[in-house]
Amino acid sequence: xxxxxxxxxxxxxxxxxxxxxxxxxxxxxxxxxxxxHSQGYTPHAxxxxxxxxxxxxxxxxxxxxxxxxAEIAITPEDMNAVLPQGVRVLxxxxxxxxxxxxxxxxxxxxxxxxHGVPDGAAGRISxxxxxxxxxxEKRTKRGMEETDIRPMIHQTxxxxxxxxxxxxxxxxxxxxxxxxxxxxxxxxxxxPQDKPDFVRxxxxxxxxxxxxxxx
Amino acid sequence: MNETxxxxxxxxxxxxxxxxxxxxxxxxxxxxxDVRVAFCFPDTYEIGMSNxxxxxxxxxxxxxxxxWCERVFTPWGDMEEELRKNHLPLYxxxxxxxxxxxxxxxxxxxxxxxxxxxxxxxxxxGIPRRAADRKGLEHVVFVGGACxxxxxxxADFIDFFSLGEGEELTEEIVSLYRTAKHEGWxxxxxxxxxxxxxxxxxxxxxxxxxxxDGTLQAITPLQGAPKRVTKRIMQNLDDALxxxxxxVPNTEIVHDRSNxxxxxxxxxxxxxxxxxxxxxxxxxxxxxxxxxxxxxxxxNSGCHEITLSSLSTSDxxxxxxxxxxxxxxxxxxxxxxxxxxxxxxxxxxxLMLRLQQVRKSGLTFAPEAGTQRLRDAINKNVTEEEILxxxxxxxEGGWNNVKLYFMLGLPTETDEDVLGxxxxxxxxxxxxxxxxxxKKRGVRIHVATAYFVPKPFTPFQWEKQITPxxxxxxxxxxxxxxxxxxxxxxxxxxxLSRLEAVLARGDRRLCAVLEEAVNRGAKLDGWDEYFSxxxxxxxxxxxGIDPDFYTTRGYGLDELLPWDxxxxxxxxxxxxxxxxxxxxxxxxPDCREQCSGCGANCLLKGGKCDA
Ligand code: SF4
Numbered sequence: 001x002x003x004x005x006x007x008x009x010x011x012x013x014x015x016x017x018x019x020x021x022x023x024x025x026x027x028x029x030x031x032x033x034x035x036x037h038s039q040g041y042t043p044h045a046x047x048x049x050x051x052x053x054x055x056x057x058x059x060x061x062x063x064x065x066x067x068x069x070a071e072i073a074i075t076p077e078d079m080n081a082v083l084p085q086g087v088r089v090l091x092x093x094x095x096x097x098x099x100x101x102x103x104x105x106x107x108x109x110x111x112x113x114x115h116g117v118p119d120g121a122a123g124r125i126s127x128x129x130x131x132x133x134x135x136x137e138k139r140t141k142r143g144m145e146e147t148d149i150r151p152m153i154h155q156t157x158x159x160x161x162x163x164x165x166x167x168x169x170x171x172x173x174x175x176x177x178x179x180x181x182x183x184x185x186x187x188x189x190x191x192p193q194d195k196p197d198f199v200r201x202x203x204x205x206x207x208x209x210x211x212x213x214x215x
Numbered sequence: 216m217n218e219t220x221x222x223x224x225x226x227x228x229x230x231x232x233x234x235x236x237x238x239x240x241x242x243x244x245x246x247x248x249d250v251r252v253a254f255c256f257p258d259t260y261e262i263g264m265s266n267x268x269x270x271x272x273x274x275x276x277x278x279x280x281x282x283w284c285e286r287v288f289t290p291w292g293d294m295e296e297e298l299r300k301n302h303l304p305l306y307x308x309x310x311x312x313x314x315x316x317x318x319x320x321x322x323x324x325x326x327x328x329x330x331x332x333x334x335x336x337x338x339x340x341g342i343p344r345r346a347a348d349r350k351g352l353e354h355v356v357f358v359g360g361a362c363x364x365x366x367x368x369x370a371d372f373i374d375f376f377s378l379g380e381g382e383e384l385t386e387e388i389v390s391l392y393r394t395a396k397h398e399g400w401x402x403x404x405x406x407x408x409x410x411x412x413x414x415x416x417x418x419x420x421x422x423x424x425x426x427x428d429g430t431l432q433a434i435t436p437l438q439g440a441p442k443r444v445t446k447r448i449m450q451n452l453d454d455a456l457x458x459x460x461x462x463v464p465n466t467e468i469v470h471d472r473s474n475x476x477x478x479x480x481x482x483x484x485x486x487x488x489x490x491x492x493x494x495x496x497x498x499x500x501x502x503x504x505x506x507x508x509x510x511x512x513x514x515n516s517g518c519h520e521i522t523l524s525s526l527s528t529s530d531x532x533x534x535x536x537x538x539x540x541x542x543x544x545x546x547x548x549x550x551x552x553x554x555x556x557x558x559x560x561x562x563x564x565x566l567m568l569r570l571q572q573v574r575k576s577g578l579t580f581a582p583e584a585g586t587q588r589l590r591d592a593i594n595k596n597v598t599e600e601e602i603l604x605x606x607x608x609x610x611e612g613g614w615n616n617v618k619l620y621f622m623l624g625l626p627t628e629t630d631e632d633v634l635g636x637x638x639x640x641x642x643x644x645x646x647x648x649x650x651x652x653x654k655k656r657g658v659r660i661h662v663a664t665a666y667f668v669p670k671p672f673t674p675f676q677w678e679k680q681i682t683p684x685x686x687x688x689x690x691x692x693x694x695x696x697x698x699x700x701x702x703x704x705x706x707x708x709x710x711l712s713r714l715e716a717v718l719a720r721g722d723r724r725l726c727a728v729l730e731e732a733v734n735r736g737a738k739l740d741g742w743d744e745y746f747s748x749x750x751x752x753x754x755x756x757x758x759g760i761d762p763d764f765y766t767t768r769g770y771g772l773d774e775l776l777p778w779d780x781x782x783x784x785x786x787x788x789x790x791x792x793x794x795x796x797x798x799x800x801x802x803x804p805d806c807r808e809q810c811s812g813c814g815a816n817c818l819l820k821g822g823k824c825d826a
Contacts, residue, residue, distance in 0.1 A: 011236030026517030084238040
């Protein structure tokens with residue numbers, strides 16, 4: 001499978017998943033590459049994102065899959081020359097690892113506190129995320145449901161500064177997927193006094209079930 | 216990015232439209248820029264980014280060294296609320312700088328129902344609304360676009376209007392401003408100088424006086440301003456800048472495809488259509504240039520769809536050869552070629568079906584009126600035969616979706632004309648029964664009717680608009696006589712079209728109403744989510760103005776009209792002649808068949824139209 005590893009930062013993080021797909025389809029054309037198209041009245045170029053990214057989340061580990069009809073050499077530079085600011089291709093490669101093996105995601109949450117981090121907040125948050133039974137409203141196949149997200153949080157690490165806490169976590173990427181915003185939702189629910197004023201989300205890396213970097 | 220903004224964005228719908236950063240946006244070094252222009256479009260990003268004029272003029276200004284033109288759009292209601300709550304001024308997308316940081320504020324206005332957005336955007340940007348309250352040379356506000364042809368409802372707020380095509384004029388305006396800024400002119404001195412440019416209307420240089428019955432008595436030019444301002448045109452469209460390195464939005468917009476402008480003007484002269492007159496005379500681009508531009512547009516944007524656009528693309532002289540060459544380029548690259556506003560004649564029909572674009576959207580016709588008599592009266596040159604013929608071919612080919620657009624309340628319309636719409640629909644239904652290759656799939660016929668709005672610069676500029684009650688009666692009459700329940704019939708609400716009629720033919724006294732409406736919270740009037748008719752009715756009442764004066768009253772043939780100070784090149788005598796022909800149900804030949812002497816040829820250096 002043909003894949004590209006790319007990052008999405010700055011103004012580009014406000015693009016939706018569909019926007020990003022459209023952007024990439026066009027970027028290929030701008031780079032002079034005609035993708036493989038589906039058959040039918042309205043042929044579609046085949047591009048897919050392994051893990052859809054929420055609006056407002058930064059990422060340095062997005063993986064996109066695409067298909068070509070003919071062998072065309074593409075370099076990250078070719079793509080970067082035709083991409084808008086904030087979207088940058090890091091690697092163009094082929095892989096035989098199926099997307100379903102992408103199971104784990106490393107994320108960071110930069111939690112900002114306008115009036116300083118409450119005393120002991122980092123400790124309380126760390127304890128909370130490691131306790132059993134962490135229920136939040138989560139979208140499931142059956143609609144919104146109270147769900148225990150604790151099993152989807154594999155590892156957490158917190159660092160504390162004056163006005164922010166940085167939480168890095170390894171979380172479940174697929175089946176089930178965990179939106180990192182739900183970590184904030186859990187903090188809000190169980191530790192209302194430690195609720196941050198604003199959170200920046202960032203995807204750091206993707207892994208397989210053995211904890212190896214996934215490509 | 217501004218941290219306040221960063222915190223707002225997750226709370227609003229479609230934040231991508233508020234951050235800029237798109238491929239091909241123009242960013243300049245502020246240290247090397249001496250004139251900054253905020254180019255405002257008084258509607259959402261999705262609409263504004265689809266606007267051709269805006270894209271052209273953005274390029275025109277940014278091609279000028281030392282000038283930086285940036286984009287500003289109307290924020291949606293949720294964003295506006297957040298901006299206000301957080302005391303964040305409206306900003307331009309490229310630099311993120313507040314409107315108040317700009318030298319010039321330009322608006323492109325094509326729709327009367329976006330007037331409140333103009334005022335609201337000035338407010339949000341921290342710019343005084345009224346021209347008289349902006350004393351210095353900074354924050355000069357000017358307007359171009361279709362609505363500049365009757366500028367009066369905006370006269371108190373705008374420093375000057377730019378009429379007609381802006382490729383050359385905009386550059387002249389900005390150059391003049393730059394001189395004024397360097398030499399420290401007063402605003403008055405600048406306005407005086409800019410009023411000397413051909414195509415510029417400075418409303419504060421004209422005094423309006425009224426008769427006892429409320430009609431205009433006189434428009435008196437002051438300060439040596441011209442008696443009549445004539446619009447500007449490009450003599451040769453091949454010389455007009457047509458940017459092919461245009462911004463590719465990061466998010467979906469209304470016309471999300473490449474757009475090739477094949478010509479300006481229209482040879483037809485439908486009597487209700489303002490653009491059909493104000494864009495005269497017709498001027499084609501050469502097919503060789505167009506093909507080159509098409510390829511550049513597609514290569515630079517990466518779009519997989521391109522539209523050949525104009526008021527009536529079937530009338531583009533070189534369409535057969537251009538369409539063929541375009542198809543040859545597009546097909547192997549899996550690019551869709553789309554042709555809007557095609558007529559139902561033979562060639563277009565064949566082309567339309569060949570391009571298969573009807574598969575997606577179905578066949579679309581705009582007969583506008585239900586009987587041949589009324590179609591003749593409005594000079595809409597489409598016959599029932601053509602429509603039925605096209606339908607039968609399409610039905611045979613497996614298509615089963617037809618959309619039809621009409622207007623109710625056209626001058627001389629009778630109930631017979633209204634019922635004629637139902638009859639035409641019935642004939643299409645019958646054609647389907649006789650010709651459908653696959654009847655099992657059924658047929659879908661959509662009918663839409665709009666409430667006729669008489670527009671300035673058309674032969675119907677003097678006409679009465681029918682009352683909303685009468686419009687609703689005709690609409691019900693049609694609904695009750697639709698031949699089948701399966702017909703989907705949509706009609707425009709009367710409120711918006713009545714208001715549109717008021718503003719379209721309004722005079723300077725409406726400035727107060729507009730301001731009142733904005734004070735009462737009117738905004739985004741073109742959007743059902745925000746339009747509040749009551750707000751407007753209250754504003755009219757508060758200002759003591761009767762909307763009927765501008766709608767159902769009609770304007771006298773000898774009455775001084777608010778827009779008489781402006782000329783689009785077409786003579787009033789010609790419009791009057793056309794009006795008489797309408798009342799005699801007589802058509803007028805198109806410009807290619809025979810020149811009818813409208814006067815627009817005088818805008819051309821040689822004085823001869825190349826229709
Ligand atoms: S002068 Fe004649 S040919 Fe030219 S636009 Fe007018 S009617 Fe048409």
